[in-house]
Amino acid sequence: MFEKYFSKRIKNTPSSFIREILKVTQKPEIISFAGGLPNPISFPQEELKVSMNNISQKYGSKIYQYSTTLGLDILREYIVERYKKIWNMDITIENVIITTGSQQALDLIGKTFINEGDKVLVEKPSYLGLLQSFCMYSAEFIQTKLNDDGLDIEELKENIKKHKPKLAYLIPNFQNPTGLTYTKENRQKVFETIKDEDILLIQDDPYGELRFTDDERLPYIGLNQTEKNIYLGSFSKIVTPGMRLGYVIANKEIIKMLETAKQASDLHSNIFGQYLIADYLQNNDLDKHIEKIKKLYKSQAKSMTDAMEEYFPKNIKFTYPKGGMFTWVTLPEGKSSVKLFEKAIAKNVAFVPGDPFYVNEHDVNTLRLNYTNSDESAIKEGIKRLSESIKEI
Amino acid sequence: MFEKYFSKRIKNTPSSFIREILKVTQKPEIISFAGGLPNPISFPQEELKVSMNNISQKYGSKIYQYSTTLGLDILREYIVERYKKIWNMDITIENVIITTGSQQALDLIGKTFINEGDKVLVEKPSYLGLLQSFCMYSAEFIQTKLNDDGLDIEELKENIKKHKPKLAYLIPNFQNPTGLTYTKENRQKVFETIKDEDILLIQDDPYGELRFTDDERLPYIGLNQTEKNIYLGSFSKIVTPGMRLGYVIANKEIIKMLETAKQASDLHSNIFGQYLIADYLQNNDLDKHIEKIKKLYKSQAKSMTDAMEEYFPKNIKFTYPKGGMFTWVTLPEGKSSVKLFEKAIAKNVAFVPGDPFYVNEHDVNTLRLNYTNSDESAIKEGIKRLSESIKEI
Numbered sequence: 001m002f003e004k005y006f007s008k009r010i011k012n013t014p015s016s017f018i019r020e021i022l023k024v025t026q027k028p029e030i031i032s033f034a035g036g037l038p039n040p041i042s043f044p045q046e047e048l049k050v051s052m053n054n055i056s057q058k059y060g061s062k063i064y065q066y067s068t069t070l071g072l073d074i075l076r077e078y079i080v081e082r083y084k085k086i087w088n089m090d091i092t093i094e095n096v097i098i099t100t101g102s103q104q105a106l107d108l109i110g111k112t113f114i115n116e117g118d119k120v121l122v123e124k125p126s127y128l129g130l131l132q133s134f135c136m137y138s139a140e141f142i143q144t145k146l147n148d149d150g151l152d153i154e155e156l157k158e159n160i161k162k163h164k165p166k167l168a169y170l171i172p173n174f175q176n177p178t179g180l181t182y183t184k185e186n187r188q189k190v191f192e193t194i195k196d197e198d199i200l201l202i203q204d205d206p207y208g209e210l211r212f213t214d215d216e217r218l219p220y221i222g223l224n225q226t227e228k229n230i231y232l233g234s235f236s237k238i239v240t241p242g243m244r245l246g247y248v249i250a251n252k253e254i255i256k257m258l259e260t261a262k263q264a265s266d267l268h269s270n271i272f273g274q275y276l277i278a279d280y281l282q283n284n285d286l287d288k289h290i291e292k293i294k295k296l297y298k299s300q301a302k303s304m305t306d307a308m309e310e311y312f313p314k315n316i317k318f319t320y321p322k323g324g325m326f327t328w329v330t331l332p333e334g335k336s337s338v339k340l341f342e343k344a345i346a347k348n349v350a351f352v353p354g355d356p357f358y359v360n361e362h363d364v365n366t367l368r369l370n371y372t373n374s375d376e377s378a379i380k381e382g383i384k385r386l387s388e389s390i391k392e393i
Numbered sequence: 394m395f396e397k398y399f400s401k402r403i404k405n406t407p408s409s410f411i412r413e414i415l416k417v418t419q420k421p422e423i424i425s426f427a428g429g430l431p432n433p434i435s436f437p438q439e440e441l442k443v444s445m446n447n448i449s450q451k452y453g454s455k456i457y458q459y460s461t462t463l464g465l466d467i468l469r470e471y472i473v474e475r476y477k478k479i480w481n482m483d484i485t486i487e488n489v490i491i492t493t494g495s496q497q498a499l500d501l502i503g504k505t506f507i508n509e510g511d512k513v514l515v516e517k518p519s520y521l522g523l524l525q526s527f528c529m530y531s532a533e534f535i536q537t538k539l540n541d542d543g544l545d546i547e548e549l550k551e552n553i554k555k556h557k558p559k560l561a562y563l564i565p566n567f568q569n570p571t572g573l574t575y576t577k578e579n580r581q582k583v584f585e586t587i588k589d590e591d592i593l594l595i596q597d598d599p600y601g602e603l604r605f606t607d608d609e610r611l612p613y614i615g616l617n618q619t620e621k622n623i624y625l626g627s628f629s630k631i632v633t634p635g636m637r638l639g640y641v642i643a644n645k646e647i648i649k650m651l652e653t654a655k656q657a658s659d660l661h662s663n664i665f666g667q668y669l670i671a672d673y674l675q676n677n678d679l680d681k682h683i684e685k686i687k688k689l690y691k692s693q694a695k696s697m698t699d700a701m702e703e704y705f706p707k708n709i710k711f712t713y714p715k716g717g718m719f720t721w722v723t724l725p726e727g728k729s730s731v732k733l734f735e736k737a738i739a740k741n742v743a744f745v746p747g748d749p750f751y752v753n754e755h756d757v758n759t760l761r762l763n764y765t766n767s768d769e770s771a772i773k774e775g776i777k778r779l780s781e782s783i784k785e786i
Contacts, residue, residue: 001620002646005559005593007530010505013653040454048457052445061433064441064633100493100637100659107658111529112403116509133657136504137400166398200398227394240457242664244493253395260406264526265500266493270663271635 009136021341025350031382033369034350036176036325039300040373042293043240044280051279055272063275069263070255071098071247072274078281079233079247087223094252097259100269102206102234102246104262106130109202109230110137111261112254113167121165123151125357125366127176127204130169139167141359146178148319150186156193168194168201172221173208174324177357177368181322184218191222204232206246207324209290212298215322227251235277237325238290243273297325297372300379304371307383313390318369325372335393336363343389349382402529414734418743424775426762427743429569429718432693433766435686436633437673444672448665456668462656463648464491464640465667471674472626472640480616487645490652493662495599495627495639497655499523502595502623503530504654505647506560514558516544518721518750518759520569520597523562532560534752539571541712543579549586561587561594565614566601567717570750570761574715577611584615597625599639600717602683605691608715620644628670630718631683636666690718690765693772697764700776706783711762718765728786729756736782742775 025032055063070076076093083089099105106129114120114137122130124143131141142163145152151170159165170190172182182190194201203220211217222229234246248258262268301321308318308329317330331337337353344351354366371379418425448456463469469486476482492498499522507513507530515523517536524534535556538545544563552558563583565575575583587594596613604610615622627639641651655661694714701711701722710723724730730746737744747759764772 002593002644002650004591005506006650007504007506007508007511009508010650010654013657035459037459040458043454043457045449045454045457049445049449052442056438056442061436061438064436064438064635065433066428066430066629066634100663103657104659111400113398113400115400115402118400129657129660136654136657198397200395236459240665241459242457244659244661244663251395257395257399257403261403261529264406264496264522264529265658266497266637267522268637270493270637270666272633273663273665 009138012138013132013135021350021352024345030348030350031374031378031385032350033371033374033382034352035373036370037373038237038241038325039296042296044284044289047280047284048240048276051276051283054279054283055275059275063272065271067268067271067274069259069268071096071269072271072278074282075274075278078278079249083249087219089224089249091249095249095255097248097255097262098269098274099246099248099262100266101236101241101244102204102232103129103133104265105232105246105248106133107136108248108258108261108265109167110134110139111265112257113200114139118167119163119165121159121163121168121199123170123175125177125354126169127171128356130204131356131359143359146175146180148180150180150182151190153186153189153193156190160194160197160199165199168199169204170201170221171204173205173218174210174321174326176207176324177326177352177354178328179319179321179324179326180328181218182221187218187221191225195222195226200228200230202230202232206234206237209238210294210297210325211323212294212301213322230254238286238293239277239280243270243277245269245273245277294323300371300374300376301327303376303379304369304383307380311384311387313387316390325370327369327371329367329369331365331367331390333365335365337365337367338363339393340367340389343392344386347385347389349385349389351386402531405531406525406528414743414745417738423741423743424767424771424778425743426764426767426775427745428766429763430766431630431634431718432689435689437677437682440673440677441633441669444669444676447672447676448668452668456665458664460661460664462652462661464489464662465664465671467675468667468671469640471671472642476642480612482617482642484642488642488648490641490648490655491662491667492639492641492655493659494629494634494637495597495625496522496526497658498625498639498641499526500529501641501651501654501658502560503527503532504658505650506593507532511560512556512558514549514552514556514561514592516563516568518570518747519562520564521749523597524749524752536752539568539573541573543573543575544583546579546582546586549583553587553590553592558592561592562597563594563614564597566598566611567603567714567719569600569717570719570745570747571721572712572714572717572719573721574611575614580611580614584618588615588619593621593623595623595625599627599630602631603687603690603718604716605687605694606715623647631679631686632670632673636663636670638662638666638670687716693764693767693769694720696769696772697762697776700773704777704780706780709783718763720762720764722760722762724758724760724783726758728758730758730760731756732786733760733782736785737779740778740782742778742782744779
């Protein structure tokens with residue numbers, strides 16, 4: 001009955017397939033590889049309880065009052081210090097805005113930069129939350145193939161030449177959905193390709209800290225070499241997602257505009273959560289905590305790839321993640337992961353079919369598996385059932 | 394340097410005058426009537442600390458994990474029960490979505506309904522956060538005069554006939570910025586005027602619970618008589634604003650679309666805050682708490698109107714609020730409240746000039762004063778200084 005009132009943008013938004021999946025997967029009998037949930041045993045619950053008492057005593061009513069749009073200074077300062085230390089970035093808190101999770105960072109970037117029909121270069125496949133978010137601003141997506149070593153440079157060059165994108169959105173570390181990481185060489189080539197173009201490069205990095213292997217930590221594309229980079233970070237995967245706290249690091253002029261966009265969007269992010277996380281970070285060793293999470297996820301990832309090696313037919317390809325939360329499975333040409341989903345759900349196993357990670361492609365032969373939110377026996381059993389489902393399609 | 398990248402919408406957003414004001418007013422020597430901050434002594438800090446322990450024990454890691462976009466069921470249930478009890482509304486939790494403050498509700502409504510150039514009927518003056526928010530979706534505003542008894546019905550009729558607005562946005566209780574409340578008769582006339590039109594009516598009600606006087610609580614416009622009403626509520630003014638928790642009550646079909654918009658905007662609101670407020674509400678008597686706030690604000694409002702009666706020149710008009718957080722001052726014709734602001738700030742008193750509450754009007758002769766965040770002696774002193782400033786313009 002309200003159809004005539006709805007905006008074009010909301011009617012064009014990709015279907016709620018994922019949301020429907022997640023509803024199904026909440027049934028207790030389901031082994032779910034569908035979500036992107038951190039393992040709850042990784043939340044520093046005791047430390048956060050201590051921080052609750054600290055901030056109540058230290059800041060009184062301020063933890064409950066309205067606050068500034070840019071976010072809490074002490075939290076922004078922590079971020080500045082961390083990025084200075086790790087990446088030698090030349091930034092101050094004026095380069096940082098706190099967002100209501102990274103998802104809001106995407107929304108604010110959409111608001112701030114995208115006019116109807118503006119071209120945005122994304123990976124193929126890309127993060128579905130980005131596709132959904134920028135769809136709200138009627139962006140036109142240009143997908144560029146992701147290879148095992150990173151972005152396909154030839155396709156990137158062609159796409160830039162042909163489409164002149166205004167923004168590029170990349171996830172160079174342990175990408176969602178594929179789990180792939182760009183090599184150092186590929187990063188360099190991507191930077192060489194775009195550096196003289198009128199392109200703002202957004203690098204979303206929720207998983208970068210979660211590298212299992214002893215390989216070196218790879219620098220961002222064009223790190224410290226351009227003002228046209230926008231960096232997205234998040235506390236969701238390394239402390240707690242429920243607080244919805246992410247951030248953007250960029251040139252001050254960009255941060256100022258994002259501030260205007262944020263004021264119109266939610267005034268500011270939950271200030272209690274900002275004080276809480278800031279106090280936690282001030283009083284605990286984040287790197288030590290991250291080590292624990294990495295150990296946990298490394299072992300869960302291994303359980304999954306081991307089980308896939310054991311049970312999957314030999315014509316099924318999958319990625320071996322070096323970090324992050326996902327592995328990406330490729331079925332033989334012509335097979336549909338949506339059909340597989342139907343078979344799998346009948347056996348009480350869930351995952352996310354590849355479709356929503358592509359622009360205008362359907363019945364693709366790829367799918368995303370999450371390993372961080374199931375224990376090792378559930379992973380083994382789930383993969384076993386999934387391999388049986390594969391034989392049925 | 395980034396000018397060429399910014400979107401039309403962000404470049405068209407009203408100036409950051411208010412934000413600049415609020416930055417000035419953070420200096421400790423300033424008596425500020427500028428913000429819209431609740432009095433921090435009204436926050437139930439001890440009870441919230443108890444609830445923190447409760448939820449940690451009761452829900453464990455769930456208070457830190459990702460959650461559903463619509464919001465926490467027990468919080469939505471509380472809202473349903475309250476609106477059933479007070480207003481006899483026939484609703485279920487499917488009619489409710491939790492938002493990151495009411496400001497996000499405005500953003501989601503903009504996303505969900507507004508195509509470029511769609512007409513939105515608003516009060517004159519209207520809430521500046523709404524103007525800013527809908528500006529992001531390139532709405533065209535139709536302002537309709539607000540009188541002492543509510544909306545100007547003749548102008549309303551003319552505007553509907555001439556402009557055919559898709560949405561109307563009204564604040565019938567203790568309006569921001571004027572502090573005015575629509576009479577029962579005016580509400581009825583507004584409903585009669587719009588009920589057969591293709592207009593969705595948004596009623597934003599952050600202050601409705603804060604009625605100081607013994608007058609009866611007035612029903613929403615068209616309450617229980619139409620599916621085309623959208624109700625906005627908030628915990629900011631009755632529990633704590635820092636948690637950023639508001640909600641929308643509407644037809645299920647509308648809530649479903651708002652859910653899609655919210656997923657693209659921030660996935661979900663801070664879940665810790667939702668558990669915390671839900672536990673607080675379950676274990677405390679909200680109405681008793683609201684009584685305390687009302688008593689406090691009534692006395693603060695009286696201090697301000699008393700001081701204005703004592704100090705202001707007789708040609709200055711102001712409203713006598715029956716609730717809420719603001720009074721609205723009208724200077725003599727031709728005087729500019731922006732000029733007054735400059736004089737007042739030199740005497741360390743701040744307020745919000747009327748300009749940002751109007752569409753395309755400048756140097757207006759009205760201004761907003763907030764009384765909830767200053768103690769009674771500061772109110773008296775501030776009004777005294779303001780009256781001296783008035784003599785200088």
